[in-house]
Amino acid sequence: MKLLLCITFNLFIFSTVFCQQKCGTMDALNYGHQNEAFKKETLQNLKDYVGNNYRNKVNPGEVYTIPCVVHVVWRVQSENISDQFIYDGLAVLNEDFRKLNKIEEVKSEFQSLIADSEIEFCLANVDPNGNPTTGINRVKTSIRNLAEDYGENKIKFTNDGGTDAWPTDQYLNIWVGNISTDGLLGYAQFPNSGSRLTDGIVLDDRSFGRAGGNDAIEDDGTTSHEVGHWLGLFHIWGDDDGCEEYGPPECICEGSDGIQDTNNSGGSARGCRKDSYSCDSPDMIQNFMDYSNCSAFFTPNQVNVMRSNLRPGGFRDGLSQSGKCADLIPNDVAITKINFPAFDEIICTRNFKPAITIANNGTDTLKKVIFKMKLSTGVEEEYTWEGALNFAQYENIELGEMISSAGSKNIEISVVSVNDVLDENKTNHTLNNDFYIEPQSADNLPLNEDFESNWPNNNWFNASTDDNLEFLITDEVTHFGENCLLLQNYNNELVGATDEIISKNLNIASYTNAKLRFFYAYTNIDENSIDELVVLLTPDCGVHFDTLFYAKGKNLATTSAQTDYFSPVASEWDRVVIDLAEYENLKFANFHFKFISGLGNNFYLDDISIFGKDAIVDVVDFENEILTVYPNPFENNFIIDLPKNEIKNTLSKITIFDAAGKVVYTKEHSFKNNSLNINSIQSKGIYYLHISANEKHFINKIIKL
Numbered sequence: 001m002k003l004l005l006c007i008t009f010n011l012f013i014f015s016t017v018f019c020q021q022k023c024g025t026m027d028a029l030n031y032g033h034q035n036e037a038f039k040k041e042t043l044q045n046l047k048d049y050v051g052n053n054y055r056n057k058v059n060p061g062e063v064y065t066i067p068c069v070v071h072v073v074w075r076v077q078s079e080n081i082s083d084q085f086i087y088d089g090l091a092v093l094n095e096d097f098r099k100l101n102k103i104e105e106v107k108s109e110f111q112s113l114i115a116d117s118e119i120e121f122c123l124a125n126v127d128p129n130g131n132p133t134t135g136i137n138r139v140k141t142s143i144r145n146l147a148e149d150y151g152e153n154k155i156k157f158t159n160d161g162g163t164d165a166w167p168t169d170q171y172l173n174i175w176v177g178n179i180s181t182d183g184l185l186g187y188a189q190f191p192n193s194g195s196r197l198t199d200g201i202v203l204d205d206r207s208f209g210r211a212g213g214n215d216a217i218e219d220d221g222t223t224s225h226e227v228g229h230w231l232g233l234f235h236i237w238g239d240d241d242g243c244e245e246y247g248p249p250e251c252i253c254e255g256s257d258g259i260q261d262t263n264n265s266g267g268s269a270r271g272c273r274k275d276s277y278s279c280d281s282p283d284m285i286q287n288f289m290d291y292s293n294c295s296a297f298f299t300p301n302q303v304n305v306m307r308s309n310l311r312p313g314g315f316r317d318g319l320s321q322s323g324k325c326a327d328l329i330p331n332d333v334a335i336t337k338i339n340f341p342a343f344d345e346i347i348c349t350r351n352f353k354p355a356i357t358i359a360n361n362g363t364d365t366l367k368k369v370i371f372k373m374k375l376s377t378g379v380e381e382e383y384t385w386e387g388a389l390n391f392a393q394y395e396n397i398e399l400g401e402m403i404s405s406a407g408s409k410n411i412e413i414s415v416v417s418v419n420d421v422l423d424e425n426k427t428n429h430t431l432n433n434d435f436y437i438e439p440q441s442a443d444n445l446p447l448n449e450d451f452e453s454n455w456p457n458n459n460w461f462n463a464s465t466d467d468n469l470e471f472l473i474t475d476e477v478t479h480f481g482e483n484c485l486l487l488q489n490y491n492n493e494l495v496g497a498t499d500e501i502i503s504k505n506l507n508i509a510s511y512t513n514a515k516l517r518f519f520y521a522y523t524n525i526d527e528n529s530i531d532e533l534v535v536l537l538t539p540d541c542g543v544h545f546d547t548l549f550y551a552k553g554k555n556l557a558t559t560s561a562q563t564d565y566f567s568p569v570a571s572e573w574d575r576v577v578i579d580l581a582e583y584e585n586l587k588f589a590n591f592h593f594k595f596i597s598g599l600g601n602n603f604y605l606d607d608i609s610i611f612g613k614d615a616i617v618d619v620v621d622f623e624n625e626i627l628t629v630y631p632n633p634f635e636n637n638f639i640i641d642l643p644k645n646e647i648k649n650t651l652s653k654i655t656i657f658d659a660a661g662k663v664v665y666t667k668e669h670s671f672k673n674n675s676l677n678i679n680s681i682q683s684k685g686i687y688y689l690h691i692s693a694n695e696k697h698f699i700n701k702i703i704k705l
Contacts, residue, residue, distance in 0.1 A: 023222075023291070024147075024187035025229045026239055031152075032194050046190055049315075050232060050258040050305050058307035060118070066172050066310075067124040067324035071163045072138045073146060073155050073177035074205070081176060085209035086123070086136055089223055092210050093121050096224040096288065099297070106286050106296050107274050113261055113284075114297040117306060119231075121172070122325035125392070128166050130428070131336050132361040132392040139163040147179030153198045155179070165197055170322040172230070173200030174223075176208050185222045188229035191315035201226040221295035224288045228298070231306035231316070234258065236289045237265035253279035261301045262287060328391070331418040332362035333369050334428040338413060339396065340543055341435035348440045348541040349588055350406070354399045355543075356413055360389040361425065370417045373399055376410040406437050440541070442588045444510035447503065447610040448657060450701065451483045452686055456501075460608075464499040468492070469597070471501055477604065479519040479573045481701060484606035489531065490565050492597050500594040501605075509587045511612020514580040516548065516591065521568035521604040524561040529553055530598030535576075537583065538590050545592070548578045553598070566601040573606075580610070629689065633703035637679035640691070655690045656681065656702075 033039035068090065074080035095101045099116040106114060123135030143161040146154055155162035155175045165173045179186075179202060188201040207222040238255020253266055266278035269285035272294035276283035285292040287299065298306070309316045340355040341347050354373055360366040366389035373381045383400040399413070415429035423429050449459050455473040456462050464470040474486040487499055508514055522531065533556055535549035559572040583589065591610075595603055628641040640654075654676075656665035664687065665680055681687065681704050689700045 022183045022185055023225060023229070023235070024184050025190070025226065026235075028153075028187045029190060029193060032198075042193055046193060046232070047234070047258050049191075049308075050234065053308035054259045054301040054305050056304055056308060058304060058311045063118045063120055064307065064310045064320040065120045065122055065325060066319050067126075067170065067322055068121050068135060068172045068174055069124050069133075069166045070136050071155075071173065071175045072136065072205075073141050073162050073175060074138070075141050075144060075178065079178050079205045080138065081205050081208060083134075083136060086176075088210035089208045089220075090121055090123060092220045093223050093227065096221065096296075097121070097227075097298070101296055103296055105294065107282070109282060110284060110286065110297070113299045115300040115303045117298055117303045119306060119310070121227075124166075124171055124324040125328065126324045126326050128170070129336070131334060131394075132359050134392045137163060137166075141177070144178070145180070146177045147184055147202075147204075153202075155202055156198050156200070165200060168196050168199035169318060170324055172227070172319070174208075175200060175202045176205050177202075179204045180206065186226040188226040190229060191232050191309050201230050221288055221293075225295065228289050228302070228306065232309050233289050233298075233302055233305060235268065235291075236262045236284055236287050237267050257289065259299070259301045259305065261299045262289070265290070328361070328363050329424045330362050330364040331421055331423060332360070332425040332428075333366055333415055333418050333423060334359045334361050334425075335413060335415065335431045336394070338411070338431050338433045341411065341433060343433045344435065345433075346436045346438050347543070348438060349539070350437060350439050351401055351403045352437075352540060352543075353401050354411060354413060355396065356399065356431075357394055357396050358385075358389075359394045360391055361428065362418070363391060364419060365390055366393075366418065368417075368419055369415060371399060372414050372416050373402060374412045374414075375402065375404055377404055379404060382416065404437055406439055408434070408436055410434050440505055440588070442505040442507040444507050445514060445610050445612055446511065446657060447506060447608070448688055449608040450481050450686070451485055451606060452481050452701075455485070459504055460501045462500075463502050463592075468494070469497065469499050471499060471605070474604075477521075477567050477569075479521075479570075479604075479606035481607075484604050487595055487603040487605075489595070489597055489600055490525075490602050493599070494597050495530070495599060497597045498594060499597070500592050503591040506589050506591070506610065507587050508580055508583045508589050509585050511610075512584060514584065514610060514612040516578040516580055516608075516610050517575065518593075518608040519573050519575050519606045521558050521566075521573045523557045523559050523566050523568075523572075523601045524554060525563055525599065525601050526561055527554075529561070529600035531556060531600035531603070532594075532596040532598060533603070534592075534594040534596070535578070536592040536594060537580075538592065539583075539586055539588060541590065548591075549576060553600075556600075562601060568604060573604075629700055629702060632700075633705045635705050637677055638702060640676045640678070640689075653692045654678075657688045657690065658683075658685060 030039065033042055070086050072081060097117045097119045099114055103114050124133055125135060127133040141161045143154065146162065154160040155177050156165060158164045162175065184204065185207040186201060186203040189199050203223060203226065209220065211220040234257040236257045238257055253264055256264055263281040263284045264279040265283045268291040269276060269283060270291065272285065272292050274285065276285055284290065286294055286296045288295045288297065308314055310320060311317065335356055336359050337357040338354065339357060341352065358369065367386065369385045371383045371385065373383065379402060381400055381402055385397050387395065389395055410432055412430065412432040415423045417423065447459060451473055462470050469487060469489065469492060471485045471487050473483050475483050478484045520533070530553045532552040534547060536545045537548055538545050558574040559568070593605065629638055630641065632638060652669055654667050654669055655663060658664050669676060684704050687702050687704065689702050
């Protein structure tokens with residue numbers, strides 16, 4: 001038999017003995033009460049409560065049912081115990097408390113003291129928010145051993161690597177994790193002896209389940225032992241451990257659990273020595289509040305103490321009436337949240353699609369739901385969802401499109417039917433939100449941005465979540481012209497920080513054959529670089545997004561990795577062209593360029609253009625092509641010269657855009673001669689000259705002084 005080191009305390013004695021298993025309840029009580037006087041007072045109050053209540057029967061015949069939530073806090077998969085182990089653990093707990101276990105194996109002299117506690121335990125099926133739950137909460141942790149300082153209760157706090165308790169006046173919180181320090185199998189918090197935030201029991205992942213089901217369990221009475229503490233019971237030997245290792249004869253026998261029908265004992269039991277005898281009486285080693293590996297029963301006086309804590313006015317009053325183990329019905333869907341439009345949200349378009357979260361509260365698989373959407377203006381729509389949702393599963397769904405006028409609105413979303421029958425629970429299937437519609441205007445295309453003027457500007461604005469970085473103008477390098485955007489990501493040690501620029505509102509439908517084009521340059525530092533670039537389109541001011549472009553790490557890089565500060569040369573820029581044909585009817589949109597940091601090098605962005613009708617071509621310098629523009633910059637007029645004959649005598653279309661994309665000049669012209677003089681540009685600034693002829697396209701930037 002495996003013997004594990006057992007450390008037990010009382011207020012005055014620290015002794016070390018060897019025992020089959022270790023309960024850390026007294027250790028935790030001592031740890032949580034560092035002030036000696038307060039510790040003694042707390043312990044005395046607990047013992048007084050036992051002494052005042054062990055004789056009193058509490059509502060015999062009434063079954064108290066306690067809702068439980070099991071928090072499985074695991075680091076490696078072996079600690080992530082199965083649902084079946086949890087079901088087995090609750091079944092064993094119920095068998096033990098209802099006298100349905102192997103009571104025939106209890107010694108004959110104790111058979112008359114085996115009591116049915118009339119206390120039962122259920123896995124909660126309603127969470128603290130009123131939503132369905134399996135009663136099992138799984139949380140992954142990075143902590144190797146959650147009991148190195150178990151008195152600190154790290155397993156019970158999310159910020160410490162565990163998970164926070166559900167309301168302890170509504171649930172018995174059972175934390176399960178790796179707490180196997182010095183053979184520790186579990187510990188509990190006595191009633192009214194500590195913070196509500198830590199109330200509950202903690203079990204090692206190897207001690208919860210059923211012996212024979214969980215191979216690590218020799219005896220499956222640990223859970224009942226710790227729940228006994230949680231309901232006010234002490235160890236039956238009174239935590240004095242005054243016997244020799246295999247005593248008697250030298251038993252101090254001064255400690256007591258305060259209960260009359262549990263024989264006093266000189267110390268904790270080991271193994272299953274049913275003939276153990278101390279303090280002038282047979283040891284009740286099969287009592288759940290001893291340490292044997294054949295525990296099997298509670299006594300009537302112990303039951304009285306436990307039930308006294310559950311009765312009205314008791315320290316655990318109300319648990320059995322919390323309603324967290326509700327009677328389930330077959331068809332029950334809950335609308336748990338209206339995600340869009342959220343309460344008091346301002347939406348920027350008249351047409352929108354509401355979005356909700358639903359949960360299956362019923363025992364039948366949820367396959368079909370018909371929803372009704374109703375606006376305060378009287379507009380009503382229905383939407384049918386189909387899928388497969390099991391009990392306590394959730395799903396986010398988007399409903400059908402609605403259209404409304406501007407102003408203050410209220411939307412009500414309700415359930416019409418579930419699986420082609422009426423919803424049998426009408427208390428959870430209707431929600432409503434107030435919101436506002438403030439339609440925004442959108443500018444027509446084209447959009448041309450070369451970052452040669454002020455930044456941010458009327459076309460784009462910064463939207464960074466990283467306090468250290470944002471997109472800035474630089475004139476150190478450029479794809480074309482004098483400036484480009486730079487994100488100085490070199491030496492940025494943050495991973496996951498987001499920096500982005502967002503376009504003004506644009507009317508994609510104003511052009512046919514619209515395309516987005518941009519140039520960028522980036523490189524990794526090494527194989528660990530995982531920076532990301534995402535280009536997104538949103539039709540509703542950021543509620544929904546479509547991904548137009550995505551690249552990460554080596555797939556984003558435009559050249560080989562560099563450990564030095566990256567400044568690209570001309571050959572290290574990449575061009576991206578995105579067809580926007582599927583958005584040809586979209587009258588409102590914003591574009592997002594989002595960079596997500598990941599230990600790489602600098603990122604550069606330049607010459608973002610959205611054109612239509614004619615194919616997008618690169619911005620080129622006519623100096624080495626078939627056209628020449630001079631003077632450039634110009635004051636009054638400029639000349640387009642054709643030193644070669646590729647488009648001579650061909651009808652050409654000449655268009656000039658300002659920096660905002662507005663057409664300021666358009667003309668069809670046949671280059672019969674070798675040049676054309678244009679003097680109709682009035683205002684100073686940057687312009688784009690676009691010539692199409694013979695299925696060829698030429699674009700150049702021109703500047704009027």
